[in-house]
Amino acid sequence: MAGILVYALHDDEGNFNKNSQGAISEAAKLAGELGTEAAALVVGDVSDEGAQSLGAYGASKVYRAKNVPEGLAQPIVDAMAKVIADEDFDYVLFGGGLLGFEIGAGLTARLGAGVTMEVTDVKVQDGGLVSVRPILQDSQIVDVQYVGKPGIIIGRLNAFDTVERNGSSAEVIDVDVELSPWSTKAKMVTRGEQRGADVNIEDADFLVAGGRGLGKAENFELCEQLASALGGAVAATRAVVDAGWFPYAGQIGQTGKTVAPKLYLAAGISGAIQHKVGMQASENIVAINKDPNAPIFEFCDLGVVGDLHKIMPKLTEAIKAKKGA
Amino acid sequence: LKICVLVKEVPDAAVEKRMDPSTMRLDRNGEKNLNPFDTHAIEAAMQIKEGLPEGTVQEVVAVTMGPESSVRALHKAVSLGADRSVQLTDDALAGSDVCASGYALAQVLKRESPDLVLLGQQSDDGECYTMGAVVADHLQMPSLTQVIQMDVSDGKLRCERQAEYGYDTVEIELPAVISVGDAINEPRYPSLKAIMGAKKKQLDKLSAGDAEIEASRVGEGGSRTKVLALNPPPAKEKGTIIEDEDTNDTVERVVAWLEERKLI
Numbered sequence: 262m263a264g265i266l267v268y269a270l271h272d273d274e275g276n277f278n279k280n281s282q283g284a285i286s287e288a289a290k291l292a293g294e295l296g297t298e299a300a301a302l303v304v305g306d307v308s309d310e311g312a313q314s315l316g317a318y319g320a321s322k323v324y325r326a327k328n329v330p331e332g333l334a335q336p337i338v339d340a341m342a343k344v345i346a347d348e349d350f351d352y353v354l355f356g357g358g359l360l361g362f363e364i365g366a367g368l369t370a371r372l373g374a375g376v377t378m379e380v381t382d383v384k385v386q387d388g389g390l391v392s393v394r395p396i397l398q399d400s401q402i403v404d405v406q407y408v409g410k411p412g413i414i415i416g417r418l419n420a421f422d423t424v425e426r427n428g429s430s431a432e433v434i435d436v437d438v439e440l441s442p443w444s445t446k447a448k449m450v451t452r453g454e455q456r457g458a459d460v461n462i463e464d465a466d467f468l469v470a471g472g473r474g475l476g477k478a479e480n481f482e483l484c485e486q487l488a489s490a491l492g493g494a495v496a497a498t499r500a501v502v503d504a505g506w507f508p509y510a511g512q513i514g515q516t517g518k519t520v521a522p523k524l525y526l527a528a529g530i531s532g533a534i535q536h537k538v539g540m541q542a543s544e545n546i547v548a549i550n551k552d553p554n555a556p557i558f559e560f561c562d563l564g565v566v567g568d569l570h571k572i573m574p575k576l577t578e579a580i581k582a583k584k585g586a
Numbered sequence: 587l588k589i590c591v592l593v594k595e596v597p598d599a600a601v602e603k604r605m606d607p608s609t610m611r612l613d614r615n616g617e618k619n620l621n622p623f624d625t626h627a628i629e630a631a632m633q634i635k636e637g638l639p640e641g642t643v644q645e646v647v648a649v650t651m652g653p654e655s656s657v658r659a660l661h662k663a664v665s666l667g668a669d670r671s672v673q674l675t676d677d678a679l680a681g682s683d684v685c686a687s688g689y690a691l692a693q694v695l696k697r698e699s700p701d702l703v704l705l706g707q708q709s710d711d712g713e714c715y716t717m718g719a720v721v722a723d724h725l726q727m728p729s730l731t732q733v734i735q736m737d738v739s740d741g742k743l744r745c746e747r748q749a750e751y752g753y754d755t756v757e758i759e760l761p762a763v764i765s766v767g768d769a770i771n772e773p774r775y776p777s778l779k780a781i782m783g784a785k786k787k788q789l790d791k792l793s794a795g796d797a798e799i800e801a802s803r804v805g806e807g808g809s810r811t812k813v814l815a816l817n818p819p820p821a822k823e824k825g826t827i828i829e830d831e832d833t834n835d836t837v838e839r840v841v842a843w844l845e846e847r848k849l850i
Contacts, residue, residue: 366718375685403813450744451753454754455752547840558827565830576840
């Protein structure tokens with residue numbers, strides 16, 4: 262069966278990732294246009310009901326490799342390579358996420374297949390798929406076609422909308438996968454550890470996010486005060502979370518949360534793609550950064566080029582005064 | 587232990603990058619530099635070398651693929667601590683996509699048989715994030731990307747990274763391919779002496795033939811993707827930019843802007 266195969270990632274409780282659900286929805290739509298089918302692959306301990314439920318997003322079949330552990334890429338490369346070869350898939354699609362990058366890249370090497378990453382849209386053209394991919398900090402967009410089969414498409418985070426169909430159930434097919442010797446040489450010790458306090462940023466209408474430009478952990482106080490004046494919450498970039506300045510639960514972007522508040526105020530954030538994908542749907546984006554060449558000035562609604570240490574305290578006071586008035 | 591660090595020459599961040607519409611490839615003219623993400627990989631190699639008993643890490647080798655000019659990236663890598671470097675350069679490689687480049691780099695690495703291959707998390711120009719995993723599969727080694735903490739002991743690596751659901755801790759047997767995140771360390775600055783001495787360190791220049799690279803698998807012809815079109819992004823109304831000169835005035839303008847949108 263020629264068609265489109267999607268990897269569906271799940272957490273330790275068996276909940277499927279939103280980006281995977283989006284990728285299945287996208288694959289089902291494209292398969293419809295190509296006159297073929299979309300299927301999903303899951304690994305590890307996934308129940309019959311769990312696997313069948315992916316039919317709701319448009320997967321006609323779900324391949325389940327129970328002996329393959331979830332969470333590390335290489336065993337999943339083995340599983341996908343086998344299913345792609347056995348079932349003759351034309352395309353492989355991944356929703357945005359770190360693991361998709363790694364699995365897609367491994368498949369590229371294994372199958373000698375073309376790959377595109379950070380894909381924001383997929384088009385049907387001349388009976389095949391064409392990936393649309395922004396490059397050079399989103400300053401240009403390229404359309405990329407695949408030579409030979411399969412074509413590997415790695416989506417950008419949140420690129421594909423989840424579409425639930427009328428409760429159809431997928432056929433579940435168990436597959437036995439022989440793992441490559443090197444695929445068993447990496448072992449998960451702990452998965453998905455939360456670090457730092459639990460903070461809620463997803464429900465806030467106003468977010469003040471801090472990045473490396475804050476200079477040090479203590480300067481998150483500037484964000485806290487401004488957020489409090491606005492009646493919102495504080496969030497952070499991956500860089501400062503990894504540096505231990507802010508809890509992981511408050512991280513925006515590729516490996517963090519996706520938010521869309523009424524106001525997103527970015528303080529000392531350059532606006533790398535990995536951050537942008539988690540906040541670009543915000544209604545209003547304000548950026549304060551001392552580097553006039555920071556990419557965030559390309560996509561903010563209001564940009565202030567200047568020293569946040571000078572601007573933020575005064576802005577906080579002014580907003581307080583305005584609200585008190 | 588032998589550590590190979592894959593490095594890449596990229597256009598300087600200050601130079602405007604663009605695609606050449608005639609070839610659909612990145613225009614690689616302009617000031618060149620070592621990919622800033624790669625300096626973290628070199629630093630990680632140096633910290634492993636310096637952290638283990640002397641002689642445990644025999645050498646750190648910087649490896650690149652690129653045009654002639656990419657020696658500059660190697661000189662920079664050596665000035666940051668690499669012992670020697672290898673340059674794969676051949677006109678036949680021009681226009682290689684991820685699939686072709688990964689194969690070619692793996693062929694060079696096979697000649698070196700390293701115990702550990704390190705890379706930066708991404709290239710500053712291509713935004714690919716994928717090369718580590720491509721190379722690892724060709725070398726049949728375990729791999730992990732975006733690693734922000736790495737300890738070596740007893741032929742094993744203990745790595746930490748952020749993935750979809752939080753922090754993962756992963757144990758990996760050597761030999762392995764690891765791409766490091768930029769949070770792993772603060773790269774050192776090269777000393778003047780190291781910069782001056784960099785050109786004297788051994789640099790091996792390889793052609794595709796030297797590395798036993800099959801010509802049919804590289805270059806534009808060997809690539810598995812084809813760029814069909816190059817377009818500008820959808821026009822978006824450019825935001826208002828305020829240069830902060832008088833902060834009181836700046837703040838007033840920001841508050842007015844927020845009020846206009848009923849945000850305060």
